[in-house]
Amino acid sequence: MDNQQIKDAGLKVTRPREKILGILERSGRRHLSAEDVYKELLTNGDDIGLATVYRVLTQFEGAGLVCRRHFETGQSVFELNSGDHHDHLVCVRCNRVVEFVDPMIEERQSAIAAQHGFHIEDHSLVIYGVCTDCAANA
Amino acid sequence: MDNQQIKDAGLKVTRPREKILGILERSGRRHLSAEDVYKELLTNGDDIGLATVYRVLTQFEGAGLVCRRHFETGQSVFELNSGDHHDHLVCVRCNRVVEFVDPMIEERQSAIAAQHGFHIEDHSLVIYGVCTDCAANA
DNA sequence: TAGCAAGATGCGAAAGCTTCTCAGTTGTCT
DNA sequence: AGACAACTGAGAAGCTTTCGCATCTTGCTA
Ligand SMILES: [Mn+2]
Ligand SMILES: [Mn+2]
Ligand SMILES: [Zn+2]
Ligand SMILES: [Zn+2]
Numbered sequence: 001m002d003n004q005q006i007k008d009a010g011l012k013v014t015r016p017r018e019k020i021l022g023i024l025e026r027s028g029r030r031h032l033s034a035e036d037v038y039k040e041l042l043t044n045g046d047d048i049g050l051a052t053v054y055r056v057l058t059q060f061e062g063a064g065l066v067c068r069r070h071f072e073t074g075q076s077v078f079e080l081n082s083g084d085h086h087d088h089l090v091c092v093r094c095n096r097v098v099e100f101v102d103p104m105i106e107e108r109q110s111a112i113a114a115q116h117g118f119h120i121e122d123h124s125l126v127i128y129g130v131c132t133d134c135a136a137n138a
Numbered sequence: 139m140d141n142q143q144i145k146d147a148g149l150k151v152t153r154p155r156e157k158i159l160g161i162l163e164r165s166g167r168r169h170l171s172a173e174d175v176y177k178e179l180l181t182n183g184d185d186i187g188l189a190t191v192y193r194v195l196t197q198f199e200g201a202g203l204v205c206r207r208h209f210e211t212g213q214s215v216f217e218l219n220s221g222d223h224h225d226h227l228v229c230v231r232c233n234r235v236v237e238f239v240d241p242m243i244e245e246r247q248s249a250i251a252a253q254h255g256f257h258i259e260d261h262s263l264v265i266y267g268v269c270t271d272c273a274a275n276a
Numbered sequence: 277t278a279g280c281a282a283g284a285t286g287c288g289a290a291a292g293c294t295t296c297t298c299a300g301t302t303g304t305c306t
Numbered sequence: 307a308g309a310c311a312a313c314t315g316a317g318a319a320g321c322t323t324t325c326g327c328a329t330c331t332t333g334c335t336a
Pocket of ligand 1: 079086088099132
């Protein structure tokens with residue numbers, strides 16, 4: 001049950017938290033901004049403040065339930081933490097996002113960090129391009 | 139002469155543009171925020187508005203003179219466009235930046251984009267970690 | 277089950293970065 | 307030098323995100 005995840009995070013089970021987690025779970029492969037989540041709540045008739053959406057997303061991030069991404073759109077987007085790290089391919093025309101993992105790249109990154117004496121903590125790799133569909137309707 | 143670069147960009151040679159370009163040239167391997175550039179101008183006694191700094195940096199970016207980077211600090215940083223692409227290693231403690239290029243990673247990225255039918259346009263790879271100095275004074 | 281304290285919420289205000297507006301100024305070309 | 311488009315500084319405004327606080331809930335205890 002979802003509620004357990006919230007409890008495990010040391011947070012009280014409240015309606016805003018249940019609804020927001022539900023939206024993220026039902027969003028499939030999408031990457032939603034706080035505003036997206038907020039609008040979805042309004043659509044569903046849930047009267048939850050935008051500040052709460054930001055607060056909850058940040059708390060979920062702290063608890064490892066969601067990941068915050070910084071694509072170059074000016075706002076952060078969130079997705080459920082699948083547990084497995086992955087990087088992103090973003091279409092600059094339609095914003096479609098494709099996820100991928102490349103062991104070779106991961107390995108080279110570790111090597112590079114080590115080579116420069118850095119204790120690696122995280123990394124962000126985003127490839128921007130034009131997807132097949134958008135290239136077709138050029 | 140610097141002025142030629144400005145002219146080639148189709149821009150008038152003005153004091154703000156000369157000073158800003160000069161600061162970027164003299165900044166070495168640093169990556170400066172608009173605010174950094176603005177403060178440097180003030181220090182040098184140049185009375186140039188912050189809005190102008192932003193405007194000029196954006197114009198220089200459009201002209202391919204500078205590159206804008208989005209590290210996760212909440213503000214953009216700028217550096218002179220060396221002509222050669224490179225990626226970044228950023229210390230999360232002291233913000234030190236190390237630049238690198240890894241042919242293997244570049245190659246894998248192209249392959250991944252192709253594999254997903256994307257016509258690659260750009261990419262951003264930033265590795266976050268703790269540098270040697272910061273690890274020492276832990 | 278009623279009561280309580282810690283924790284959460286919604287709202288509006290405010291912060292931080294960046295862009296816009298506009299009246300006045302300056303560079304460029306003749 | 308003169309004309310005109312381009313540019314500038316200052317402040318207002320825009321956007322995303324966070325804060326402050328009075329009010330309401332949840333989870334626990336008795
Ligand atoms: Mn993802
Ligand atoms: Mn660089
Ligand atoms: Zn597309
Ligand atoms: Zn450091």
